[in-house]
Amino acid sequence: xxxxxxxxxxxxxxxRAMYAYMIAASILGLKLQDIAKKPHHGKSTELHKxxxxxxxxxxxxxxxRVKNAGRTSKFYKYGLILSDGHVSKSxxxxxxxxxDPELIRIVLLAFKRAEVYILHPTLxxxxxxxxxxxxxxxxxxGGPEQFLSILFNATVTxxxxxxxxxxxxxxxxxxxxxxxxxxxxxxxxxxxxxSWMGRLHKSGKDSYSFIVYKEFQGxxxxxxxxxxxxxxxxxxxxxxxxxxxxNGIKISVRNHRGVEVCFYGNINSxxxxxxxxxxxxxxxxxxxxxxxxxxxxxxxxxxxPQIS
Numbered sequence: 001x002x003x004x005x006x007x008x009x010x011x012x013x014x015x016r017a018m019y020a021y022m023i024a025a026s027i028l029g030l031k032l033q034d035i036a037k038k039p040h041h042g043k044s045t046e047l048h049k050x051x052x053x054x055x056x057x058x059x060x061x062x063x064x065r066v067k068n069a070g071r072t073s074k075f076y077k078y079g080l081i082l083s084d085g086h087v088s089k090s091x092x093x094x095x096x097x098x099x100d101p102e103l104i105r106i107v108l109l110a111f112k113r114a115e116v117y118i119l120h121p122t123l124x125x126x127x128x129x130x131x132x133x134x135x136x137x138x139x140x141x142g143g144p145e146q147f148l149s150i151l152f153n154a155t156v157t158x159x160x161x162x163x164x165x166x167x168x169x170x171x172x173x174x175x176x177x178x179x180x181x182x183x184x185x186x187x188x189x190x191x192x193x194x195s196w197m198g199r200l201h202k203s204g205k206d207s208y209s210f211i212v213y214k215e216f217q218g219x220x221x222x223x224x225x226x227x228x229x230x231x232x233x234x235x236x237x238x239x240x241x242x243x244x245x246x247n248g249i250k251i252s253v254r255n256h257r258g259v260e261v262c263f264y265g266n267i268n269s270x271x272x273x274x275x276x277x278x279x280x281x282x283x284x285x286x287x288x289x290x291x292x293x294x295x296x297x298x299x300x301x302x303x304x305p306q307i308s
Contacts, residue, residue: 003069003109010105013062017118017131020058024051036123048120055118062116064108072110075158076223078147079165080110082190083181087143094137099130106168106225111137144190151193155292159194163212164223172209173232179212179220274298 001009025032028051035051037044044052081087084103086095096107099122108114115136122130141147151162166181174180183191185206198212212220218237224230270288274281279294290298 001064002067006066006069006105006108009064010101010108013104013116013133014101014131017055017059017121017133018129020055020118021121021129021131023058024054027054032121032129033123033127036121036129038123044120052120059118064114064116066108066112069109069112072225073158073161074141075151075154075161076165077110077141078151079162079167080107080169081141081165082144082147082187083166083169083171085169087139091143092139094139094141096135096137097132099132102226102228103169104133104135107135107137109225113138148189148193151190154193156295157292159197160216160219161223163194163197163216164220164225166210167212167220167224167229168226171226171229173229173236175236177211178214178217178236179233181210181212183208183210270298 021032021035025035028035028047030047030051035048035055037048080096081094084096084098085107087093088095094111096103097119098104098107117134117136119132119134122132124130151159154162163181167179170183171179171181180201181191182203183200185208188200188208191200191208191210194210197216198210201209201211203209214237217233221230221233221237224233271281271283274288274290274294277297279290279298281288281290281294
């Protein structure tokens with residue numbers, strides 16, 4: 001399958017899934033709502049098990065390979081996996097499940113080879129039924145422990161890719177703060193490598209929101225693949241907002257001639273920090289730039305100043 005056909009294929013998957021659910025409900029003499037599950041539902045009943053055998057057989061399993069898809073970095077994939085995916089205990093398989101067609105499209109384009117089947121339809125509060133598409137991918141990236149080890153030694157560019165993956169997998173756009181990423185308590189260690197890029201806010205008993213500083217959101221926006229979230233974030237960033245910790249400085253990530261990051265705007269404070277840290281950036285009339293190593297030192301110093 002060509003990459004240009006993926007969107008149409010995803011629409012077909014959801015129609016095929018709904019047809020399979022209707023066959024199962026018809027054979028069992030039930031309504032679709034009776035075989036559906038609410039989000040985060042517990043154990044399956046006998047009725048659910050019977051329905052599963054029928055609709056799974058009707059849908060089948062589809063193996064596909066996507067050609068000519070744009071290349072996504074392994075760090076973007078780490079973000080997708082750690083936010084909305086699951087690595088099997090054997091570490092041989094990566095699994096994704098969603099009712100969101102856009103996320104299914106993103107996963108298929110990112111990993112290119114997959115096996116697709118369905119689970120129980122999801123019943124939402126307004127009694128609407130959403131097909132639940134499940135994807136299996138052969139794992140050649142390792143497990144979460146390996147991801148974490150690699151992330152702590154990543155460059156700024158690689159961490160931007162990682163955050164973009166997190167945002168596409170489990171992000172949300174707020175009109176006030178822009179990009180925020182929802183994090184369960186068990187996944188807090190995966191925020192540590194990027195803790196200097198935002199602040200953590202407790203939003204529930206075992207849940208948190210990682211709010212990305214707006215200075216980084218423009219760079220992350222260009223790496224994101226979720227079209228609706230990109231559109232919403234772009235609208236938020238185009239509105240004026242008060243200057244904060246960075247005093248209105250714009251950050252741009254580059255790879256030209258080994259340069260990693262440029263700072264634009266009021267650069268005097270950046271130059272001052274660089275001198276205090278013993279760094280030697282390249283200073284120009286309206287911007288200053290650093291290599292990857294120096295950028296990481298500088299940003300951490302600005303957000304968590306511990307300079308003696």
